[in-house]
Amino acid sequence: MFSITVRDHVMVAHSFQGEVFGPAQRLHGATFVVDATFRRAELDADGIVVDIGLATQELNAVLTDLNYRNLDEVFPGVNTTTEFLSKLIADRLVDRIHDGALGDGARGLAGVAVTLHESHVAWAAYEREL
Amino acid sequence: MFSITVRDHVMVAHSFQGEVFGPAQRLHGATFVVDATFRRAELDADGIVVDIGLATQELNAVLTDLNYRNLDEVFPGVNTTTEFLSKLIADRLVDRIHDGALGDGARGLAGVAVTLHESHVAWAAYEREL
Amino acid sequence: MFSITVRDHVMVAHSFQGEVFGPAQRLHGATFVVDATFRRAELDADGIVVDIGLATQELNAVLTDLNYRNLDEVFPGVNTTTEFLSKLIADRLVDRIHDGALGDGARGLAGVAVTLHESHVAWAAYEREL
Amino acid sequence: MFSITVRDHVMVAHSFQGEVFGPAQRLHGATFVVDATFRRAELDADGIVVDIGLATQELNAVLTDLNYRNLDEVFPGVNTTTEFLSKLIADRLVDRIHDGALGDGARGLAGVAVTLHESHVAWAAYEREL
Amino acid sequence: MFSITVRDHVMVAHSFQGEVFGPAQRLHGATFVVDATFRRAELDADGIVVDIGLATQELNAVLTDLNYRNLDEVFPGVNTTTEFLSKLIADRLVDRIHDGALGDGARGLAGVAVTLHESHVAWAAYEREL
Amino acid sequence: MFSITVRDHVMVAHSFQGEVFGPAQRLHGATFVVDATFRRAELDADGIVVDIGLATQELNAVLTDLNYRNLDEVFPGVNTTTEFLSKLIADRLVDRIHDGALGDGARGLAGVAVTLHESHVAWAAYEREL
Numbered sequence: 001m002f003s004i005t006v007r008d009h010v011m012v013a014h015s016f017q018g019e020v021f022g023p024a025q026r027l028h029g030a031t032f033v034v035d036a037t038f039r040r041a042e043l044d045a046d047g048i049v050v051d052i053g054l055a056t057q058e059l060n061a062v063l064t065d066l067n068y069r070n071l072d073e074v075f076p077g078v079n080t081t082t083e084f085l086s087k088l089i090a091d092r093l094v095d096r097i098h099d100g101a102l103g104d105g106a107r108g109l110a111g112v113a114v115t116l117h118e119s120h121v122a123w124a125a126y127e128r129e130l
Numbered sequence: 131m132f133s134i135t136v137r138d139h140v141m142v143a144h145s146f147q148g149e150v151f152g153p154a155q156r157l158h159g160a161t162f163v164v165d166a167t168f169r170r171a172e173l174d175a176d177g178i179v180v181d182i183g184l185a186t187q188e189l190n191a192v193l194t195d196l197n198y199r200n201l202d203e204v205f206p207g208v209n210t211t212t213e214f215l216s217k218l219i220a221d222r223l224v225d226r227i228h229d230g231a232l233g234d235g236a237r238g239l240a241g242v243a244v245t246l247h248e249s250h251v252a253w254a255a256y257e258r259e260l
Numbered sequence: 261m262f263s264i265t266v267r268d269h270v271m272v273a274h275s276f277q278g279e280v281f282g283p284a285q286r287l288h289g290a291t292f293v294v295d296a297t298f299r300r301a302e303l304d305a306d307g308i309v310v311d312i313g314l315a316t317q318e319l320n321a322v323l324t325d326l327n328y329r330n331l332d333e334v335f336p337g338v339n340t341t342t343e344f345l346s347k348l349i350a351d352r353l354v355d356r357i358h359d360g361a362l363g364d365g366a367r368g369l370a371g372v373a374v375t376l377h378e379s380h381v382a383w384a385a386y387e388r389e390l
Numbered sequence: 391m392f393s394i395t396v397r398d399h400v401m402v403a404h405s406f407q408g409e410v411f412g413p414a415q416r417l418h419g420a421t422f423v424v425d426a427t428f429r430r431a432e433l434d435a436d437g438i439v440v441d442i443g444l445a446t447q448e449l450n451a452v453l454t455d456l457n458y459r460n461l462d463e464v465f466p467g468v469n470t471t472t473e474f475l476s477k478l479i480a481d482r483l484v485d486r487i488h489d490g491a492l493g494d495g496a497r498g499l500a501g502v503a504v505t506l507h508e509s510h511v512a513w514a515a516y517e518r519e520l
Numbered sequence: 521m522f523s524i525t526v527r528d529h530v531m532v533a534h535s536f537q538g539e540v541f542g543p544a545q546r547l548h549g550a551t552f553v554v555d556a557t558f559r560r561a562e563l564d565a566d567g568i569v570v571d572i573g574l575a576t577q578e579l580n581a582v583l584t585d586l587n588y589r590n591l592d593e594v595f596p597g598v599n600t601t602t603e604f605l606s607k608l609i610a611d612r613l614v615d616r617i618h619d620g621a622l623g624d625g626a627r628g629l630a631g632v633a634v635t636l637h638e639s640h641v642a643w644a645a646y647e648r649e650l
Numbered sequence: 651m652f653s654i655t656v657r658d659h660v661m662v663a664h665s666f667q668g669e670v671f672g673p674a675q676r677l678h679g680a681t682f683v684v685d686a687t688f689r690r691a692e693l694d695a696d697g698i699v700v701d702i703g704l705a706t707q708e709l710n711a712v713l714t715d716l717n718y719r720n721l722d723e724v725f726p727g728v729n730t731t732t733e734f735l736s737k738l739i740a741d742r743l744v745d746r747i748h749d750g751a752l753g754d755g756a757r758g759l760a761g762v763a764v765t766l767h768e769s770h771v772a773w774a775a776y777e778r779e780l
Contacts, residue, residue, distance in 0.1 A: 005513050020181050026329065028328040029272050030271050031289075032291075047474050048410070051410050053410075079176060083177065087132070119293060121137040121770075122136050122182055123135050144679070152443060161680045163769060209437035213394060248681055250683050251397040251398070252394070252446070256393075262736070262774070262776050264775075265772065265773050265774070339567035346522070380511075381528070381576075399640060401549060403590075414531075423639060460546070460547045540701050598697070606652070607652070641706075642702055644699065645652070
């Protein structure tokens, strides 16, 4: 199995509902350093998993929709946890793959994984098949 | 599949028995930067894999039992390799999950993985299901 | 010249005023990974710059006052830029040094520097003498 | 499942053929920071996955064959992408395992994975069973 | 003293002349992860050292002139060592500061430093005043 | 001012004397990831600060004398703190510079700095002129 991963980041505000979150129930924020991984069993005719330039561009496009936002307004009533956002970004990347934004070859991808680093000591990830 | 990972570290002395270990047969030591990963198929009602605060606290508790120790005394006759310690820490985290120390929701976890970085150029890992 | 550095982090919300900030004028947030450096010309009688345990504890205390906060409320009318926060944290550490919170030996420190990493591709720093 | 990983690097020149590569069609170069992972279900009699010293030595030997080379000359007509090189290095490590270069115990390995970091924001990986 | 630093990277081919370079006399290549630091004694009216967006944009512009190039053709007869390139990039950033590309406020900068990471185990830096 | 830095590591056991060290008074250990920086005002005739191959080799030689050792035996009665070891390694590198081990050109070096990372959250450094 082959994979390529590209990294970008996003800076957001949000708050959480539920006692389990302790002080994170207050409005606060995070930088998420985001790693998006694309997997496939065999390389395409160019010898790549997917065009790394397109992968970088599309990850950046997905993150731009979230960047410098208060997620409490973008997703009212939702706990936009690091886990939730990992899945959201992975799913949006998959939508773009299906739309052809990552090139025709990207339709051969087997899976996508997204990791969000919320600090140097904590991160979350979500992986799914295509 | 979702996961969250938390990082901490531990500083220990030990020595190894067996020619394969070369100069590491002498009493020496290591800082292990420890990443503990918790996996589950679906998020719980709060939108999380497990309470990251509890995960951090319980990893720290497991490491405190080893920290600033000579492992030759704690585990006499055992080669406390990076691989061995990865499994030990993973198993102790699983015990704490079963004891409820990571919260009731943590009983829904699918697996645990532990990575021990012994330097910037070498690390070991162990993963298991619950 | 000797130094020791300890690392911790803080997660905050804030917004900026001024066209130069572009989309960062909106309410957003950041994880700041914070490195606090303590400098002195000679080691103390124990062979250290400062007690690394106390340094870690006092940095954490300074960050706890900011953690999980909306800085627009804590510092109304102020652009709480990464640069501004670097100086704020450095100055508060110096106050604690003068108060004796880092031990009597810490009064021999020559300087303090604080670096705030706002992402994997951008950071700010402030350094001052004591 | 257990694993150990060792890290080294290699510095090469190359160019790519195909419009998808854009400016990377020109002769350019890369530092690849290479992580080689060795997996096995159970530890051997010494309590290890494989001798980390031998693993480091054999990864270095594989990389030395590529280091400070123009890959356009070493692999004429081939797009030596990060993905391609990940597989090449993994396969060469497997050859060395089969040749006994990583020790008799290494014949019990279950799989090998190789990750090549081409920058701080992009990497590729290839994993295979033995 | 305040500073901000932004990170980007560049991928080039080159070779060196001189026995001291050993196998690096052959045509090879490198990824340089580039950190550009901007220093000033006091923050400007917006509370910043320099517009981090402009700093990122101008560093990228300087690197684009070098990216995906064979430096033996761009700088014939020159050993384009990591040290040499650190100074080249710093000097070009200073030119852009003087041209106003980093904003009027940037004319108040006290110094610039550039670090080029050629691998995870080696880097070079150059710093100068303005 | 130019500099180059090379990185290596060392794994040691030791204990500390003095109440300030708390549990670190027990025999424990550490991995120190060591960065050695060499500074000079102007590049030499080859366009370098110092031969990076020789710098790597000599740093490794200095560390080999300490590696896989119990420092309580090597330096009896001494608190081999991270700060102490930073100076020790820097001084030994300077001795090797004076002995010509880093080449004739290295005699033009202006200074040396050594940083020892004892974990992902703590490090010490020592810098001196030549």
